[in-house]
Amino acid sequence: MHKSKLIQHLQLLNEAELKRLLPFLKSPIYNANPRIVDLYLLLRKWHPDYQHPKLEKEKVFQQLFPNRSYDHQKLLNLMSAFTALLRQYLQYLQLEKEEHTQDQLLLRALAERPSAYPVFTKEIAHAHQTLDGLPYRNANFYYQKFQLNRLYFNHPETDQFNLSKAEYEEAMQQLDRSFLLDKLSFSCEVKAREKPLDEQYNIWLLPEIRAGIADYPVDNPMTGAYLAMLDLLESGNRTAYYQLKKLFENNLSSFHRQQQQYLLQSLINYAIKQGNSGEQAFVLENLQLYQLGLTHALFLEHQRLNDMTYISIVNIALRAEERDWCQKFIEDYAHYLPMHTRKDARALATALWHYANQQPEEATTLLQEVNFLNIYYQIQARVLLIKIFVEADRAGNDHTDLVLAQIDAFERYLRRNDKVGKAQKEALLNFALYTRRIAKSRLEPSFIQLQPELRKEMEQRNTLYNKSWLLHLLGD
DSSP, rough: OOOOOHHHHHHTOOOOHHHHHHHHOOTTTTTHHHHHHHHHHHHHTOOOOOOOOOHHHHHHHHHHSSSSSOHHHHHHHHHHHHHHHHHHHHHHHHHHHOOHHHHHHHHHHHTTTGGGGGHHHHHHHHHHHHHHTSHHHHHHHHHHHHHHHHHHHHTTSSOGSSOHHHHHHHHHHHHHHHHHHHHHHHHHHHHHHHHHTTTTOOTHHHHHHHHHTTOOOOHHHHHHHHHHHHHHHHHHOOHHHHHHHHHHHGGGGOHHHHHHHHHHHHHHHHHOHHHHTTTTTTHHHHHHHHHHHHHTTTTTTTTEEHHHHHHHHHHHHTTOOOOHHHHHHHHHHHGSOOOHHHHHHHHHHHHHHHHHHHHHHHHHHHHHHHOSSSHHHHHHHHHHHHHHHHHHHHOOOOOHHHHHHHHHHHHHHHOOOSSSSHHHHHHHHHHHHHHHHHHHTTTTTHHHHHHHHHHHHHHHHHHHHHSSEEEEEEET
């Protein structure tokens, strides 16, 4: 039963939402089948895993219908009806969050009833007032303003001949502003794909928008932010980065949460790229951006932190040599991780911290004790073990055979794994290649003479994982 659509939908709910589901199911407006309430009460105690043997279909049916023999179709029908109600409940929860959508639905209902025109006009004015009180002016704001005006214009009781030219021009400007912001926003998303995926997009009207924006300004900083982001994506210009960062920091409260997240991620992506190319100052810059996002809870969704973000922050903090801050972050934010990734993510983060603090034995123990399920974790764990054994070999311990065995196993893992992206696989295979070459070359008397040529070759490689660490191996 745990693989059914019903359980999949129940697992989407947090504890508070699950608790509120009961009065929803008891409401005769939504549900007239008391057996669904019984099924809910039976299932809720096993939330969120629903893995208990008592949840086998036959046992569930027996608890619901103790005096009847098992009827598979009857149970399926009940589960399907419950699932349909859960979908309706999720819609209800989402609508509850979207007050403006509620206003729009009410206004549409009133617009269909000519006798409700006095109430309709008051609600239109109230909806405008509510929108005007918002701190941000995004594409959705302007589109909702346009929709309100259009509803008013097209109401059968509205005298269109008494509407002014200015009212229609204002509505047209609202539509234009909505389009401009949405066009710039999506253009940024498309441009972000071009270089990593080697794609080229011809974006209709983008040159005209850029050329005409000065003559038709949108009176909010988001326009400038999108234009700076486009410049950053196309040119990789550091000036564009700092311009975008300044706009972001100075107007944070003017942006909608999704805009805040999008802008911050764009800044982080640029800082990561610069840091990976050897710009050490951008490693600290990257950490500061992550810290800014943590301060404003921009990485939390429903009080959950994505485990990949968690590991990325750990890696950046350690590269910035902020080990004390990193240790506190690992502990403070572990409980925000999803349950199914928490153990692995925390173990990998802690192993990375031990390695950075020159505690290879503790790191190795953690890596070997945990059965990492995530491919990304598996890769990081294998790379970290290789680095630990290489460094132990350099310290005088004879681990060359172990290093080469680990590298061979890593290469086989990468070549057989279709879930690793092409560019990432190439960078990782190059890491294995040069690690092997360095490990073997160190045994040769001519290693010192080989170093300059090997260094030059690695520096010219664009796709090389852990390039700075490999170059450091040649530094001694």
